[in-house]
Each structure stands twice: as structure tokens, then as C-alpha cells.
Amino acid sequence: MSLPRYKVTMLALSLGLAATFVGCSSNPKKDVVDTGPKSTEQSYFDKAQKALDRGQYSDAAQSLEAIETYYPTGQYTQQAQLDLLYARFQQKDYEAVIALADRFIRLNPQHPNVDYAYYVRGVANMEQNYDGLIRYTSLQQAHRDVSYLKVAYQNFVDFIRRFPSSQYAVDAAQRMKFIGQELAESEMNAARFNLKRKAWLAAVERGQWVVEHFPQTPQVPEALATIAYGYDKLGDKATSQQYVEVLKLNYPHLVKSNGEVDLRAARKDGSWLNRATLGILGREARSQTTAEVSAEQSDNTNTQPSLLNRLSFGLLGNKDHNVESAPANESMYDPQRQ
Incomplete structure (x- = not known):
């Protein structure tokens, strides 16, 4: 019995497709074959x-x-891993830096230079938090995502706990101070939003968190004023008055003559022009950031930075360097070489 013409056609097409797939699978593309090392480890x-x-x-x-690939147990393997941290950092591949640092710490916990693997991990997380465009405006990263800053802060806490005498400990502490200000500002930014939407309790909690965890930051006066104002709105006059008395004692300019809290004086909002132009125009003069100082120094001199300067990402061993103003942008990292 003969098949209908359309079935014959379908069968022919099916056989043709099958033959095509078989032909492709029988002639796979040639993979690149690793022929091994082309040079000695040295x-x-x-x-x-x-x-x-x-x-x-x-x-x-x-x-x-x-x-690492051809000489995994060689003489220079560990030093190569540390140098690779430096190279990837200079390429701004911070995710790779973090992964490499984690691996080095895991494989070489007793290495004499493992301290800067901990250190560079924190710096890389810190750098990941900053968008390139924001660096050139007065916009604050603290008003955006600060998740990487929180991770970096914990990295530095872990680093200082393990290596309190490390040559990087002072710089790590300074970075923690800067991060603390950023995290405090993030909390106060949320508190301001809660005040606008009349979420008084949420605003109070944000202010209390700043006072409790970052009592040395510039945001503390506004935090205290927010707490006093929030409790007053909640109807807890007694608690509100306690914080007003603290303000009178430490920050009298934040209390009006009638005893009310002056929230406007407690915060420093940018002008409308500054906000409308995303922080590019209408901003006040500000101190130079670490990155800007580094850029000027690189333009004005051709001398190489000292070893200590390179080891600390450009923050140490360099005169006229304001390490507290902002995290390093074009910072350097050069592990000690054997």
C-alpha cells in the first residue's frame, strides 16, 4: 500500500534533518589543545x-x-597569587579580587603575608560600592545601595581582629571610620524619609541606631534631634524632653528659643539646583578626595610612589594625603615581592 504524498514528503524532510544532525555531530569543532607551559616558572x-x-x-x-596553572606547587606560586591580586585590582576587576583573596586565605591561612589578602578584600568590597559617575558629583553613595560597604566594614573588622599589629591596620581603621560615616548617613537619609511620611517611630529607630552604633560620626546631632522630634510627635513628651536637654548641652544651636527642635538646622540639604542637576551644579566647595589628590600628584610629578605607598593602595607613605575625605579611587596595591 502506498503512502499519501504529503506523508512521503514529511518522511523525506525528517530523514533529511536527521542526516544533517548526524553529520554535524560526527564533525565537531576542534577544541584548542593546551600544549603545556611555553616557559619555565622563573x-x-x-x-x-x-x-x-x-x-x-x-x-x-x-x-x-x-x-598557577602549570606550576601549582612551584617556588613562585604563592607570590604569583598575591601579585595577581594587585593586577586584577588595577584592572578594577573587584569581583575577581575578592574571589582571589578568599581563595588565598583559604589555601594559605598561615602565610606571612596573608594579612593583606584580608585587607585587599575589604578594599575591593569598598570600591565595588562606588559608581564611576557618582565620584564626579556631590551625590552621596550613602543615599543609595550600601550593601558592599557593610560587607567591607565587616571585612575590616575581621582583619583588625586577626592582625591588630599589621602595617595595614591603621589604614583599615581609617577606612572603617569613613564607612561608619557613610552607613550613619544612610540611616539618617532613611530617617528623613520616614519623617516626611510621618512614620515617627521608624524615624526614631533610625536615629537611635546611629547614636548607638556610630556615636563618633557627624550624623549624631541630627540623629538626636530626630529622636527628640519623633518622640514629641508620638506624644512621649518626657522622653522627648530628655533628648532636648542633651541637645541643649551639646548642640544648643539645634534647639529653638521656645524649646522646640530645629530639624532644619540639624540637616544640611543641598540647594534645589544641586538636586535638579544630580549634584553637578550648585554644590558647595568641598575638600579634595583621595583620588583627586592622587591625580594631582601624578600630574605634577613623575617620581614613583614609595613601597609603603603602593602597599597601602596609595594611602600611606605619601605626604599631604587626606585619607579621611573619601576612599581611594586610583589606589594602588603591590604585594611585597620575594
Whole structure:
């Protein structure tokens, strides 16, 4: 019995497609075959060091990764891992830096230089929090996502707890101070929003969190004023008056002559022009950030930074450097070399 013409056609198409797939599977693309190391470990390491000195970080990373791949137990493997941290940081590949630091800490917990693996992990998380555009405006990152800053803060806490005598401990503490101000500002930004929507209790809780966890930050006066104002709105006059008395004693300019809290004086809002132009126009003069100081210094001199300056991402061993103004942007990291 003969098949209908349309069934014959469908069968022919099916057989043709099957033959095509079989043909493709029988002729797979040739994979690139790794033929092994093309140089000795010493050659790879020397090549990487020269590339690092020239600022050719991509080339340096390739040589350093080759050492890890072909000489996993070699003489320079651990140093290559540390140098790779530096190269990836200079490439601003912060996620890779964090992953490499975690791996080095896990595999080499007793290494004499493991302290800066902990340190660079915190710096990388800190840098991840800042968007490139925001650096050139007066907009505050604290008014946006601060999740990476929280992770960085815990990284530095862990680092100082483990290595209180490390040469990076002072710088880590300064970074923690800066992060603390950012986190406090983030809380107060949320408190201001809660005040606008008349969520008095939520605003009070934000202010209390700042006073409790970051009592040395510039946001404390506004936090106290917010608490006093919030309790007054909640009807708890007694508690509100207690905070008003604290304000009178420490920040008398935040209390009006009639005894009310002056919230406007407690906060420093940008002008409408500043807000309308995303912080580019209408901003007050501000102190130079660490990145700006670094840029000026690089423009005005061709001298190489000191080893201590490179070890600390450009924050130490450098005169006229304001480390408290902002985190380093074009900061440097160079692990000690054997």
C-alpha cells in the first residue's frame, strides 16, 4: 500500500534533518589543545614582574595565571597569587579580587603575608560600592545601595581582629571610620524619609541606631534631634524632653528659643539646583578626595610612589594625603615581592 504524498514528503524532510544532525555531530569543532607551559616558572615570573612595573596588568595577569596553572606547587606560586591580586585590582576587576583573596586565605591561612589578602578584600568590597559617575558629583553613595560597604566594614573588622599589629591596620581603621560615616548617613537619609511620611517611630529607630552604633560620626546631632522630634510627635513628651536637654548641652544651636527642635538646622540639604542637576551644579566647595589628590600628584610629578605607598593602595607613605575625605579611587596595591 502506498503512502499519501504529503506523508512521503514529511518522511523525506525528517530523514533529511536527521542526516544533517548526524553529520554535524560526527564533525565537531576542534577544541584548542593546551600544549603545556611555553616557559619555565622563573621566566613566567620575571615576565610578570616586568609587566607589573610597566603597568601592563593584562599581560602580567596572563603570566601569573600561567604559573598557577602549570606550576601549582612551584617556588613562585604563592607570590604569583598575591601579585595577581594587585593586577586584577588595577584592572578594577573587584569581583575577581575578592574571589582571589578568599581563595588565598583559604589555601594559605598561615602565610606571612596573608594579612593583606584580608585587607585587599575589604578594599575591593569598598570600591565595588562606588559608581564611576557618582565620584564626579556631590551625590552621596550613602543615599543609595550600601550593601558592599557593610560587607567591607565587616571585612575590616575581621582583619583588625586577626592582625591588630599589621602595617595595614591603621589604614583599615581609617577606612572603617569613613564607612561608619557613610552607613550613619544612610540611616539618617532613611530617617528623613520616614519623617516626611510621618512614620515617627521608624524615624526614631533610625536615629537611635546611629547614636548607638556610630556615636563618633557627624550624623549624631541630627540623629538626636530626630529622636527628640519623633518622640514629641508620638506624644512621649518626657522622653522627648530628655533628648532636648542633651541637645541643649551639646548642640544648643539645634534647639529653638521656645524649646522646640530645629530639624532644619540639624540637616544640611543641598540647594534645589544641586538636586535638579544630580549634584553637578550648585554644590558647595568641598575638600579634595583621595583620588583627586592622587591625580594631582601624578600630574605634577613623575617620581614613583614609595613601597609603603603602593602597599597601602596609595594611602600611606605619601605626604599631604587626606585619607579621611573619601576612599581611594586610583589606589594602588603591590604585594611585597620575594
